[in-house]
Amino acid sequence: MLALYLLVFTFAIPVACDRCPQVCVCDNLRNFVTCAKKNLSEVPSFMPQYTEKLNLQGNYLKVIESRAFISTPYLTHLNLYKCSIETIQEGAFRSLGRLLYLNLGYNSIRYIYQESFDGLSSLLHLNLEKNHIEEIRPGAFNQLGFLNNLNIGNNFLVYLPDMLFQGLIQLNVLCLSNNMINIISYESFAALPNLKKLSLDHNELQFFPTDALSRLSGLIKLELGWNPMTVIPEEAIQMTSLKQLYMNNMALQEISFKAFEKSRQISFIDISNNQISTIQPLAGVKQLKYLNLTGNRIPCDCQIRQFKEWVDSSKVKVDLFCFGPDHFHRDHLDSLRAIDLKCGQFPVETYNILTATEKTPEKKKCPLNCNCKSDVKHVTCDNKLLRQIPQGFPIDTILIDLRRNKFDVIPKGSFLDMKNVVSLHLQHCDIRELQPGAFLGMKNLVYLYLSNNQISDLNSDVFQGASKLEYLFLDHNNFVKVPKEMFVFLPNILSLHMEHNSVTSLSDMTGAEKLRWLYLTGNNINSVRPSAFRNMKSLEKLYLDDNRLNEVPSHALKGLPMLSELRLSKNPIKNIGNGAFLPISRSLQHLYLNDMGLLKVSNRAFIGLGPHIKSLFIENNKLEVLPDMKSFSGLEVINLSNNPFRCDCHLKHLHRWINGLNIKVGATCAVPNHMKGQKVRNALFSTCEEQTSDEKNKKQE
Ligand SMILES: *[C@@H]1O[C@H](CO)[C@@H](O)[C@H](O)[C@H]1NC(C)=O
Ligand SMILES: *[C@@H]1O[C@H](CO)[C@@H](O)[C@H](O)[C@H]1NC(C)=O
Ligand SMILES: *[C@@H]1O[C@H](CO)[C@@H](O)[C@H](O)[C@H]1NC(C)=O
Numbered sequence: 001m002l003a004l005y006l007l008v009f010t011f012a013i014p015v016a017c018d019r020c021p022q023v024c025v026c027d028n029l030r031n032f033v034t035c036a037k038k039n040l041s042e043v044p045s046f047m048p049q050y051t052e053k054l055n056l057q058g059n060y061l062k063v064i065e066s067r068a069f070i071s072t073p074y075l076t077h078l079n080l081y082k083c084s085i086e087t088i089q090e091g092a093f094r095s096l097g098r099l100l101y102l103n104l105g106y107n108s109i110r111y112i113y114q115e116s117f118d119g120l121s122s123l124l125h126l127n128l129e130k131n132h133i134e135e136i137r138p139g140a141f142n143q144l145g146f147l148n149n150l151n152i153g154n155n156f157l158v159y160l161p162d163m164l165f166q167g168l169i170q171l172n173v174l175c176l177s178n179n180m181i182n183i184i185s186y187e188s189f190a191a192l193p194n195l196k197k198l199s200l201d202h203n204e205l206q207f208f209p210t211d212a213l214s215r216l217s218g219l220i221k222l223e224l225g226w227n228p229m230t231v232i233p234e235e236a237i238q239m240t241s242l243k244q245l246y247m248n249n250m251a252l253q254e255i256s257f258k259a260f261e262k263s264r265q266i267s268f269i270d271i272s273n274n275q276i277s278t279i280q281p282l283a284g285v286k287q288l289k290y291l292n293l294t295g296n297r298i299p300c301d302c303q304i305r306q307f308k309e310w311v312d313s314s315k316v317k318v319d320l321f322c323f324g325p326d327h328f329h330r331d332h333l334d335s336l337r338a339i340d341l342k343c344g345q346f347p348v349e350t351y352n353i354l355t356a357t358e359k360t361p362e363k364k365k366c367p368l369n370c371n372c373k374s375d376v377k378h379v380t381c382d383n384k385l386l387r388q389i390p391q392g393f394p395i396d397t398i399l400i401d402l403r404r405n406k407f408d409v410i411p412k413g414s415f416l417d418m419k420n421v422v423s424l425h426l427q428h429c430d431i432r433e434l435q436p437g438a439f440l441g442m443k444n445l446v447y448l449y450l451s452n453n454q455i456s457d458l459n460s461d462v463f464q465g466a467s468k469l470e471y472l473f474l475d476h477n478n479f480v481k482v483p484k485e486m487f488v489f490l491p492n493i494l495s496l497h498m499e500h501n502s503v504t505s506l507s508d509m510t511g512a513e514k515l516r517w518l519y520l521t522g523n524n525i526n527s528v529r530p531s532a533f534r535n536m537k538s539l540e541k542l543y544l545d546d547n548r549l550n551e552v553p554s555h556a557l558k559g560l561p562m563l564s565e566l567r568l569s570k571n572p573i574k575n576i577g578n579g580a581f582l583p584i585s586r587s588l589q590h591l592y593l594n595d596m597g598l599l600k601v602s603n604r605a606f607i608g609l610g611p612h613i614k615s616l617f618i619e620n621n622k623l624e625v626l627p628d629m630k631s632f633s634g635l636e637v638i639n640l641s642n643n644p645f646r647c648d649c650h651l652k653h654l655h656r657w658i659n660g661l662n663i664k665v666g667a668t669c670a671v672p673n674h675m676k677g678q679k680v681r682n683a684l685f686s687t688c689e690e691q692t693s694d695e696k697n698k699k700q701e
C-alpha cells in the first residue's frame with residue numbers, strides 16, 4: 001500500500017486520471033470499474049489509471065475508436081458485451097498489452113480488419129459471438145500469440161480463407177458454430193498447432209473438409225453436427241489425434257466403412273439423426289468405445305449382421321434402434337443376436353450390390369459452369385448467373401447446389417433423371433413459379449430448399465413424383481396463404497418452413513398426417529380457422545410467433561395430440577382466457593408467450609397444464625399478477641422478467657411458488673412504490689395471511 005502511495009506521489013499523476021466517471025462505480029481497492037447499462041455513447045475519457053477490470057456491458061457505443069482505452073493501460077478484463085458496437089477502428093486496443101479477457105459478444109460488428117486487435121499481445125480469451133461478422137481479414141489475429149479461446153459463433157461467416165487464424169499458436173478452443181460457412185479453404189486452419197477443440201456445427205458445409213481439417217494434427221474434439229452433408233467418403237477423416245467426433249443431425253445417407261481409417265485415436269463417434277440405412281464394420285478404429293446411430297434408418301436384417309458380429313467382438317458400445325423389420329422395430333441392437341438378423345424374401349446378394357461402394361473408373365460428365373465432385377457425389381453451380389436448370393448431371397449425384405442463380409420459372413421435368421438426389425438447393429434464385437411436375441423423377445429427394453425466392457402460390461402437382469420429400473423450405477417468399485392442396489403429393493413431409501411470408505389467415509391444410517414441425521414465424525396471420533390443422537396428428541412444433549393474432553387459437557389446437565412446443569411470442573394478444581391450452585394440455589412441454597403486451601392471464605388459463613411443462617416464457621409483457629402455478633412442477637426454464645408485478649397480497653401465492661423453485665425466474669415488483677425493483681422471490685408478504693383486508697384499507701388511505 002505504501003509503495004503504491006509513494007509511486008503515485010512520486011510520479012505526480014494528475015488527479016483527473018484517478019477520478020471515477022460520474023455514472024460508474026469504482027472499487028479502487030480491487031481496481032474494478034463498472035459502468036454497465038448506463039446508455040453511454042462513448043468510452044469515458046478518464047478512469048482511475050490503475051483500473052484492471054472494466055465493465056461497459058449494455059451501453060450504446062457504436063464505434064470503438066482508435067486508442068479508446070489509452071487512459072487505462074493496466075486493464076486485464078474488458079467487457080463490451082451488448083454495446084451496439086458496429087465498428088472497431090484499427091488500433092482500438094493498441095494500449096492494452098496486459099489485457100487477458102475481451103468480451104465483444106452480442107454487438108453488431110460486421111468486419112474484422114487486419115489491425116482490429118493490434119496490441120493485445122497478452123490476450124487469452126476473445127469473445128466475438130452473436131455479431132454480424134461476414135468477413136475476417138487474414139492476419140487479423142496475427143498479434144494474439146497467447147490467445148487460448150476464440151469464440152466467433154452465431155455470426156454470418158460464409159467463407160474461411162487461407163491463413164485466417166495465422167498467429168494463434170496457443171489457441172486451444174475455437175468456436176465457429178451457427179454461422180453460414182460453406183467453403184473452408186485448404187489452408188484455413190494452417191498454423192493452429194495447439195487447437196484441441198473445434199466447433200463447426202450449425203453451418204452449411206455440404207461435404208467433409210478433409211484437407212483443411214487434416215492440418216489440425218492436435219485436435220481432440222470436433223463438432224460438425226447440423227451441416228447438410230450427405231456422404232462421408234473413404235478416408236475422409238484424417239486427423240491423427242481426434243478422439244471425439246460429432247456428426248449428428250446432418251443429411252448423411254452413406255458413410256464409407258473406411259471413412260475413419262486414418263484417425264486411429266478415435267474413441268467416440270456420434271452420427272445420430274441422419275438418413276443412414278445400412279452400416280458395415282468400421283475399419284481401423286481400434287480405440288473406438290462408443291458409436292451413436294440413434295435416429296437413423298437401419299433395419300436389423302442380414303445387411304448388418306457382419307456389423308453386429310463386429311460390435312460383439314470388438315466391445316464397442318453402439319446405440320442403434322432397429323428401423324425394421326416389423327418384428328424388431330425399435331429394438332435396441334444389444335437385445336438381438338447376430339444369427340437372428342435375417343433378410344426375409346431377398347437373397348443376400350441383392351444387398352451386397354446395393355451397398356457396394358467401388359468407384360467406376362470412367363470419366364463422368366459434368367454440366368458447364370458446375371463443379372462435380374465425384375467422391376462425394378455433389379454438384380455445385382452456385383452463383384453462376386444461370387437462367388436455366390443445367391442438364392447432364394452425373395447420374396449418381398446426391399446433392400445439387402444451384403443457389404444464387406436467376407431461374408424465374410422451374411419448368412416441368414427439370415430434374416427428370418435425378419433419381420438419386422437427396423438434397424436440392426434452390427435458394428436465392430428469383431424463382432416466381434414452379435410448374436406442375438417440376439421435380440418429377442426425383443424419387444429420393446428428402447430436402448428441398450426454396451427459401452428466399454418470390455413464390456406466391458403452388459399447385460399441388462408441383463411435387464408429383466417427389467414423394468419422399470421430408471423437409472421443405474419455403475421461407476422468405478411471397479405466399480399470402482398456405483396452398484390448400486400442397487400436401488397431396490407430399491405423404492412423407494415432416495418439416496415445413498414458411499417463415500417470413502405474407503400469410504394472413506390459416507384455413508384447412510389437408511393431408512399432412514406425418515407433419516411434425518410447422519414454422520410460420522413472421523407472417524401476418526390474424527386468424528386461424530378451427531379446422532386449420534385438421535389431420536395433423538403428428539404435429540410436435542408449431543411456430544406462430546411474430547404474427548398478428550389477438551387471441552390464442554385454442555379451437556384450432558384440438559386434434560393435435562403430439563404438440564409439444566407452441567410459440568405465440570410477439571403477437572398482440574392481450575388476454576389469455578380460461579382453458580386456452582386445454583386441447584393440448586397432455587402433450588405441451590414448451591410454451592412461448594413472451595413479448596406480446598399481455599395484460600391478463602385468467603385464473604384458469606393454464607388449466608390442464610401440469611408437470612410435463614418444461615419451459616415457459618412470459619417475459620416482456622404487462623402482467624401485474626399471474627394465476628396459481630403450483631401444477632407446473634417439472635419446469636426447467638421459466639422467464640417472468642420485465643413484467644410490472646404488483647407485489648401485494650394477490651401475489652403471495654406466486655411468491656411462495658417461486659421460493660419453492662430452484663431455478664432463476666426473473667420476476668420483479670413494479671408496484672407498490674417501496675417494493676419497486678425488488679425480486680418477487682425476496683419481497684416480504686408477511687402481513688398478508690391474516691390481515692388481507694387491513695392491507696387493502698391501508699392502501700386506500
Ligand atoms: C440512449 O442514448 C441514445 C443515443 O445516445 C438515445 O437515443 C436514447 O434515447 C438513450 N436512451 C435512454 C433510455 O436514455
Ligand atoms: C445418442 O444420440 C441421441 C440422439 O441424438 C442422444 O439423445 C443421445 O444422448 C446420444 N447418446 C450419447 C451417449 O451421446
Ligand atoms: C429472460 O428474458 C429477459 C428479457 O428478454 C432476458 O434478458 C433474460 O436473459 C431471460 N432469462 C432467462 C433465464 O432466460
